Amino acid sequence: xxxxxxxxxxxxxxxxxxxxxxxxxxxxxxxxxxxxxxxxxxxxxxxxxxxxxxxxxxxxxxxxxxxxxxxxxxxxxxxxxxxxxxxxxxxxxxxxxxxxxxxxxxxxxxxxxxxxxxxxxxxxxxxxxxxxxxxxxxxxxxxxxxxxxxxxxxxxxxxxxxxxxxxxxxxxxxxxxxxxxxxxxxxxxxxxxxxxxxxxxxxxxxxxxxxxxxxxxxxxxxxxxxxxxxxxxxxxx
Amino acid sequence: xxxxxxxxxxxxxxxxxxxxxxxxxxxxxxxxxxxxxxxxxxxxxxxxxxxxxxxxxxxxxxxxxxxxxxxxxxxxxxxxxxxxxxxxxxxxxxxxxxxxxxxxxxxxxxxxxxxxxxxxxxxxxxxxxxxxxxxxxxxxxxxxxxxxxxxxxxxxxxxxxxxxxxxxxxxxxxxxxxxxxxxxxxxxxxxxxxxxxxxxxxxxxxxxxxxxxxxxxxxxxxxxxxxxxxxxxxxxxxxxxxxxxxxxxxxxxxxxxxxxxxxxxxxxxxxxxx
Numbered sequence: 001x002x003x004x005x006x007x008x009x010x011x012x013x014x015x016x017x018x019x020x021x022x023x024x025x026x027x028x029x030x031x032x033x034x035x036x037x038x039x040x041x042x043x044x045x046x047x048x049x050x051x052x053x054x055x056x057x058x059x060x061x062x063x064x065x066x067x068x069x070x071x072x073x074x075x076x077x078x079x080x081x082x083x084x085x086x087x088x089x090x091x092x093x094x095x096x097x098x099x100x101x102x103x104x105x106x107x108x109x110x111x112x113x114x115x116x117x118x119x120x121x122x123x124x125x126x127x128x129x130x131x132x133x134x135x136x137x138x139x140x141x142x143x144x145x146x147x148x149x150x151x152x153x154x155x156x157x158x159x160x161x162x163x164x165x166x167x168x169x170x171x172x173x174x175x176x177x178x179x180x181x182x183x184x185x186x187x188x189x190x191x192x193x194x195x196x197x198x199x200x201x202x203x204x205x206x207x208x209x210x211x212x213x214x215x216x217x218x219x220x221x222x223x224x225x226x227x228x229x230x231x232x233x234x235x236x237x
Numbered sequence: 238x239x240x241x242x243x244x245x246x247x248x249x250x251x252x253x254x255x256x257x258x259x260x261x262x263x264x265x266x267x268x269x270x271x272x273x274x275x276x277x278x279x280x281x282x283x284x285x286x287x288x289x290x291x292x293x294x295x296x297x298x299x300x301x302x303x304x305x306x307x308x309x310x311x312x313x314x315x316x317x318x319x320x321x322x323x324x325x326x327x328x329x330x331x332x333x334x335x336x337x338x339x340x341x342x343x344x345x346x347x348x349x350x351x352x353x354x355x356x357x358x359x360x361x362x363x364x365x366x367x368x369x370x371x372x373x374x375x376x377x378x379x380x381x382x383x384x385x386x387x388x389x390x391x392x393x394x395x396x397x398x399x400x401x402x403x404x405x406x407x408x409x410x411x412x413x414x415x416x417x418x419x420x421x422x423x424x425x426x427x428x429x430x431x432x433x434x435x436x437x438x439x440x441x442x443x444x445x446x447x448x449x450x451x452x453x454x455x456x457x458x459x460x461x462x463x464x465x466x467x468x469x470x471x472x473x474x475x476x477x478x479x480x481x482x483x484x485x486x487x488x489x490x491x492x493x494x495x496x497x498x499x500x501x502x503x504x505x506x507x508x509x510x511x
Contacts, residue, residue, distance in 0.1 A: 048411070068411070069411040069412045070411055070414045072412075075412070076412045082406055082409045084424060084428075085428070095410070095423075099410075099414040099419055099423070100414055147413070147414060
């Protein structure tokens, strides 16, 4: 269970205000919003890369508002995947486990089911630079999942992929999420993308979370013209 | 620049390439003047004779030892300083950044005078009173001069190397369970290593060639504080051009090796995709 209460912070001239949200354990929550609405900043705050000024964040009943990123048990996949270019795929995927003190061999043994599920076995000795966009996405997902996080944060995970790859990766995201029953917050601005994966969704506009609910509910009863416009535009994109 | 339709040669390309050619020719002429000052067999004999001379051998050995120690010191200092300048902003950081460059723009003689004056102050005298920490007119003084003159280059290169590492990757490492120290050790340092190594080689080449501050602070005492640049000076001062040229050749060879290393490490740096 993720509980966010009255979360607020500033980043430069932009501010995220009074975000309150509950995401149930194992739920796949999609956060929709136009560019510059504060979705990525909110994700950074949840994983500890942005300091909260007020409000609270609890993950699995534990208050992590002031915790360092490494103590939050949050897996984060950034928009550009953020793979370490000086490490091969095996060392990228096992990075968190080796940081926790495991040897490479032990870490590889531990991530083997994940590697198999994402069909990464053939790529383990490859450099990230030689991978396609879809492969990079899977490596980043495996790396984020290696420590079995309580919360998985995906920042526009398929925005850089072409149509067929996008559908395949979304299917895999949903599969991995269900297999591990990991609570997930997925940021995007495409309704089609949200429909493919979401249990529930929310809309963020100008630093505020303006509406949450089932996607069908949002589309049928948008909370204002801005949300309606966003959902229509999102449908077209 | 992409290949643009039209003539390949135009006024801008011709003028800028002419300047480039003139500069390169100037550098090559200077080197050629050293190499061809005497017939090749005479020069070779002069170099061999210089290498047999106990004074020159001592100077070469002292140069290599002191510059190697300086290199270690520069790596030890420039890596954390470059990282701090690259990553943190605090009140006065811009001023600190500028002060780091000061030894690069200061006339070398001024550095020598400043060191000499510092060691006449109470603090300097106290340091000199500590056993093993005598600097004025000693080989340790050579290391100090080399360090002051070359550390700024190392720091500048270190900062540039860390600047080129995407700091978001370090942040990402934090979310993967790393401490700040682990993120530095496992992400920033390996990704910056090509640039750090190139900076270290540049600082080392600079250290080998330090002359002005040495003459003032460490002196040029034969078999004691004489290093390669001061050996050139001492040989010339008594009219022995060939030994001076021979030592110059050695320094030229070291500079060429350093240049090749810097370029090779720069290539490796790009290859690592940093």
